Amino acid sequence: MKVMITLVSLLIFSSGAYAQTLEDRLNVLEESLKKQEQTIQQMKSLQETFKKQEQTQEQTIDEQRKLIEELKAAVKQPQPAAPPAAAVTPQAVPSGQMQQQVQELREKVDQVVEAQKKTVPSVFNPAIGFVGETIFSYNSKNSQQTGSSRPGGWDVFQRSVELNAAASVDPFARGYVVINASVDPTTGEATAGVEEAAIVTTSLPWNLTVKAGRFFGEFGRLSYIHDHELPFVNRPLVLDQYVGGESKTDGVQVNYLLPISHYVSLTAGVGTQFGDTPNSVGNFRSANNLNYWGRASTYFDLTPNISFEPGLSGMWNPNTTDLGGPQLQPNGSIFTQRQRRMVGTDITFAYRPLRNNQFKSLTWGTELLYSDNRYDVTSPDGNLSTQTVGSYGLYSYLAYKFHRQWTTGAVFDWVENLQNNQARTSAYSAYVTWALSHWNQLRLQYTHTNNNAATGLQPNDAVYLQWSWIIGSHAHGWQER
Secondary structure: OHHHHHHHHHHHHHHHHHHHHHHHHHHHHHHHHHHHHHHHHHHHHHHHHHHHHHHHHHHHHHHHHHHHHHHHHHHHOOOOOOOOOOOOOOOHHHHHHHHHHHHHHHHHHHHHHHHHOOOOHHHHOOEEEEEEEEEEEEEOOOHHHHOOOOOOEEEEEEEEEEEEEEEEEEOOEEEEEEEEEEEOOOOOOEEEEEEEEEEEEOOOOOOEEEEEEEEEOOOOOOOOOOHHHOOOOOOOHHHHHHHOOOOEEEEEEEEEEOOOOOOEEEEEEEEOOOOOOOOOOOOOOOHHHOEEEEEEEEOEEOOOOEEEEEEEEEEEEOOOOOOOOOEEOOOOOEEEEEEEEEEEEEEEEEEOOOOOOOOOEEEEEEEEEEEEEEEEEEOOOOOEEEEEEEEEEEEEEEEEEOOOOEEEEEEEEEEEOOOOOOOEEEEEEEEEEEEEEOOEEEEEEEEEEEEOHHHOOOOEEEEEEEEEEEEEOOOOOOOOO
16 A cells, blocks of 8 residues: 555655646746747848838839939920020020029939939048169269268168158048158168158149148158159259258148149248258247248140149248358368358250150250358358358250150259359260060169369269159159159
């Protein structure tokens, strides 16, 4: 009897446990079914949303087509002849209304077309480019005999390692930056620096454009052109000595395009330096320590194939406060610059036949500069005096493009020394340029340099092979100026 009771109890408890497990499983299944039903409802809702969007798009397309058809019909519809001046008819009002409707339709179509334009994510990224320029050279004299910063004999010079980035800041301005790494001739180490970083307005009224930041001031013809953009290998001697290489400045520049049918451009700027050498002003900079410059240029079409571009430039630094430091002269005296003044004029003639301008052109460019600087002069015996030195310098070049990839030319340089106008240097160069593509070019140049006795330097013969290349976006590219 006890055995029977025990067996029945075990059976009852085990059945209850099994029933409880089965009930849990049923609950789980019910929850799973509910989730599946919710998922199905969500998918149905998405399908309905997609259908509504598709219907809306089809309706929009139909409306656009109707607008375009109405516009075409309105444009093709002949306009009624104008009634006599003495007769006033009620048809004039419907005609004006029709023109207004046509204008409204055009505006709507323009809005539709603008809305349909696709915007890619990269449109917000700046255009980035990289420039490399290597110069292989041989000079017959050493650097002490030529006054060059590069050694004589065989030399390889990575003159330009340039990174460019440019983009629109907003609808009213664009910005750009140029980072250049120059190589020290002694150590061979490259030091990167910000060569340009400026913002330029794009929508000012009255034909005005303002540039601010670090940039190359507009002076002359080639002083605000990068080295790798020059039509020949080396920067002209007069620009190296009088301007100080490239016309780099930290400041602001305003350009005004005269509102007349003929092209006339006026530029004025002010900055804390002008050229590669900064002004040494100590711990306080007054207004007369600043650099002021300006340029006026115009353009004439002499014939359909020949153009003429003249320009006039000026620059003034009232108080340089020792620009470039004391300069030791061959006679033992020391010159310290106190005031800097410079004027220049440039002309460019270009022949570009309309029917063959990609394959043939002839360009002649000349620039003349006059420097009138004031110096504190310390004589070898210690006496101090003030002296003003006026010096002239010029360059002239001729470039003949006889093939889409080939250009040949010649350059003449002549310059008087800034501190001693009796010390004169002249140079004659011939070159040929092979543009393998827009992004890759080679240039071979021979230069003979003469120095008179007052310079204390020797004549020199040099051969240069310039290899320049561009990757990415590069706004200014190669120049044919």
